[in-house]
Amino acid sequence: MPGRGHHGSGPIVWAVIIATTCLLLLVFQKLLWLVVPFLLALILYYFLYPLVRVLIYRGMSRHAAASLVTLGFLALLIVVGLALTPWVAGQMAVWQDTVSRYLHGGLQLLDNSLRNMEASWPTLASARLADTVATRLAQSAGSVADHLEPIAIGVAAWTPSLLLAPFLAYFFLRDGHRFKRFLSAAVPNAFFERTLFLLHEIDRTARAYFQGLITLTALDTVTLAAGLWLLGIPGPLALGLICAVLAWVPYVGSILGGLLVVLVAATDFHDTPGMAYWAIALFGVVRLLDDFVYMPLTIGKSLELHPLVTVLMIFVGGAVAGVSGLMLVLPVLGVVMVIGETIGVIVTDARLMARHRHALALRRAQASADL
Numbered sequence: 001m002p003g004r005g006h007h008g009s010g011p012i013v014w015a016v017i018i019a020t021t022c023l024l025l026l027v028f029q030k031l032l033w034l035v036v037p038f039l040l041a042l043i044l045y046y047f048l049y050p051l052v053r054v055l056i057y058r059g060m061s062r063h064a065a066a067s068l069v070t071l072g073f074l075a076l077l078i079v080v081g082l083a084l085t086p087w088v089a090g091q092m093a094v095w096q097d098t099v100s101r102y103l104h105g106g107l108q109l110l111d112n113s114l115r116n117m118e119a120s121w122p123t124l125a126s127a128r129l130a131d132t133v134a135t136r137l138a139q140s141a142g143s144v145a146d147h148l149e150p151i152a153i154g155v156a157a158w159t160p161s162l163l164l165a166p167f168l169a170y171f172f173l174r175d176g177h178r179f180k181r182f183l184s185a186a187v188p189n190a191f192f193e194r195t196l197f198l199l200h201e202i203d204r205t206a207r208a209y210f211q212g213l214i215t216l217t218a219l220d221t222v223t224l225a226a227g228l229w230l231l232g233i234p235g236p237l238a239l240g241l242i243c244a245v246l247a248w249v250p251y252v253g254s255i256l257g258g259l260l261v262v263l264v265a266a267t268d269f270h271d272t273p274g275m276a277y278w279a280i281a282l283f284g285v286v287r288l289l290d291d292f293v294y295m296p297l298t299i300g301k302s303l304e305l306h307p308l309v310t311v312l313m314i315f316v317g318g319a320v321a322g323v324s325g326l327m328l329v330l331p332v333l334g335v336v337m338v339i340g341e342t343i344g345v346i347v348t349d350a351r352l353m354a355r356h357r358h359a360l361a362l363r364r365a366q367a368s369a370d371l
Contacts, residue, residue, distance in 0.1 A: 010344075013340055013341060013344040014340075016340055017333070017336050017337050017340040017341075018313075018316070018333075020336050020340065021313070021317075021329065021332050021333045021336050022316065022320045024332050024336065025317055025320050025321040025324070025325045025328060025329060025332060026320060026321055028321070028324065028328055028332070029321040029322065029324045029325065032324055033158075033161045034161070034164075035324075035328070036158075036161065036162070037161050037162055037163075037164035037165040037168060038164075038165075038168060039328075039331075040162065040165035040169075041164070041165045041166070041167075041168035041169040041172060042169075042172070042206060042210070043210055044073070044165060044166065044169035045169050045172040045173060045176075046206070046207055046210055048069050048070070048073060048169065048173060049173060051065075051069045052065045052066055052069050052173050055068065055069070062173075062174060062177070063174055065173075066170060066173035066174035067170070067174070069173065070166065070169065070170040070173065073166070074166060101267060102263040102264060102266075102267045103263065104267070105263060105266045105267025105268075105270060106259075106262065106263040106266050106267070108266065108270065109262070109266035109270075109273065109276050110133070111130060111133075111134055112273060113273075114129055114130035114133060115130045117129070118130055180199050183195070183199065184196060184199065188356055188359065189359060190352055190353075190355040190356040190359055191346055191352065191356065194342060194345070194346055194352070197342065198338065198339065198342045201338045201342065202335055202338050202339070205334040205335055205337075205338050206331065206334075206335065208334075209299060209330065209331045209334055212298040212299040212300075213248065213298075213299060215298045216244075216247075216290070216294055216295060216298040216299055217241075217244045217245065217247075217248075218244075219290075219294045219298065220240070220243065220244035220247055220286065220290055220294065221237070221240040221241045221243075221244040222240070223240075223286050223289065224236070224239065224240035224243055224244065224261075224282075224283075224286055225237045225239070225240035225241075227282040227285075227286065228240060228261070228279075228282070231265075231275065231278055231279065231282065232275075233261070233264060233265055233268065233269075233275070233279065234264075234268060235264075239260070239261060239264065242257065242260065243257030243258070243260065243261065243283075244257075246260075247290060248327065249323060249326055249327050252323050252326065254283075254287050254290070257283070258280065258283040258284075258287070261279045261282075261283055262276050262279055262280055262283075264279075265278075265279040291311065291314075292307070292311065295310060295311075295314075296310050296311070299330055300330075305330075305333070305334070305337075310330070313329050313330065313333050314326060314329060314330070316329065317329025317330075
């Protein structure tokens with residue numbers, strides 16, 4: 001069977017692929033309550049499927065294997081949750097004080113930086129920029145609890161939909177093969193082989209995306225942790241991991257991760273303001289490596305996307321659907337690319353289309369033979 005891109009992958013097919021991706025991003029933006037648990041269910045499916053396959057190879061039915069693995073995962077999740085709940089409850093006050101301290105350190109760094117700029121630039125001094133910013137921050141800043149309350153309400157509102165993830169993952173594990181058979185049975189016989197190839201490629205693309213995402217997270221964690229360790233910032237591995245996970249949301253998550261590193265540097269090294277600026281420089285270098293080196297070599301390579309297409313589609317996804325578009329654009333583009341290129345191969349394959357037309361003519365002749 002010819003590989004993808006041999007036929008039908010010209011500018012028209014790619015224009016349709018990009019337009020379809022943008023349309024799907026707009027639709028998914030309105031259905032985030034379903035899209036997010038669906039993605040989490042896919043991650044659970046690819047994480048748990050090897051265990052299900054091992055049990056099937058040992059003689060267990062697919063239904064029993066899926067049930068056993070899902071129940072085991074839920075039991076482990078419940079045990080870990082019950083074990084961590086007392087510790088989290090006991091650390092809440094400490095975390096609140098820590099957040100307040102780091103926020104104060106960041107505000108102090110901002111104020112000192114603005115006043116140093118005023119000392120160097122008389123125009124800013126005449127505009128009293130530092131005093132204006134300090135007044136605005138004082139008016140908008142409340143207690144940490146006031147800022148955490150909307151976050152807690154948002155998490156509580158999302159909890160019911162997130163509970164769909166293990167439910168969906170269970171049925172993916174149990175009935176995924178039935179869904180593939182259902183789709184392939186609806187396809188004309190002339191396109192049956194191509195349909196099997198298409199389903200295989202969609203599964204491979206989704207699996208490759210999540211594997212590439214894990215690889216990207218590991219690279220970001222190691223790079224950031226090494227840089228923070230060289231600067232002498234405490235907890236480099238934990239900070240690197242948190243920033244790498246936040247980077248799953250391109251640009252927005254990166255900004256939050258960089259802000260976190262700067263707050264830590266400004267608070268723990270308040271006598272050395274230059275440390276915060278070194279942290280900003282480090283994070284900027286790592287973000288450039290992530291966007292233009294790591295992401296094209298991991299996620300882009302896993303999805304067989306050109307690095308230029310990877311970078312441009314991230315910008316397109318953010319412009320079309322905001323933060324949700326940044327998160328979803330690459331996996332959606334990967335799946336749409338597989339479907340679009342396969343359909344392009346089918347439509348431009350004269351022999352396949354001739355087989356399909358001949359099969360239709362034979363069915364019509366058979367249906368009218370005894371009239």
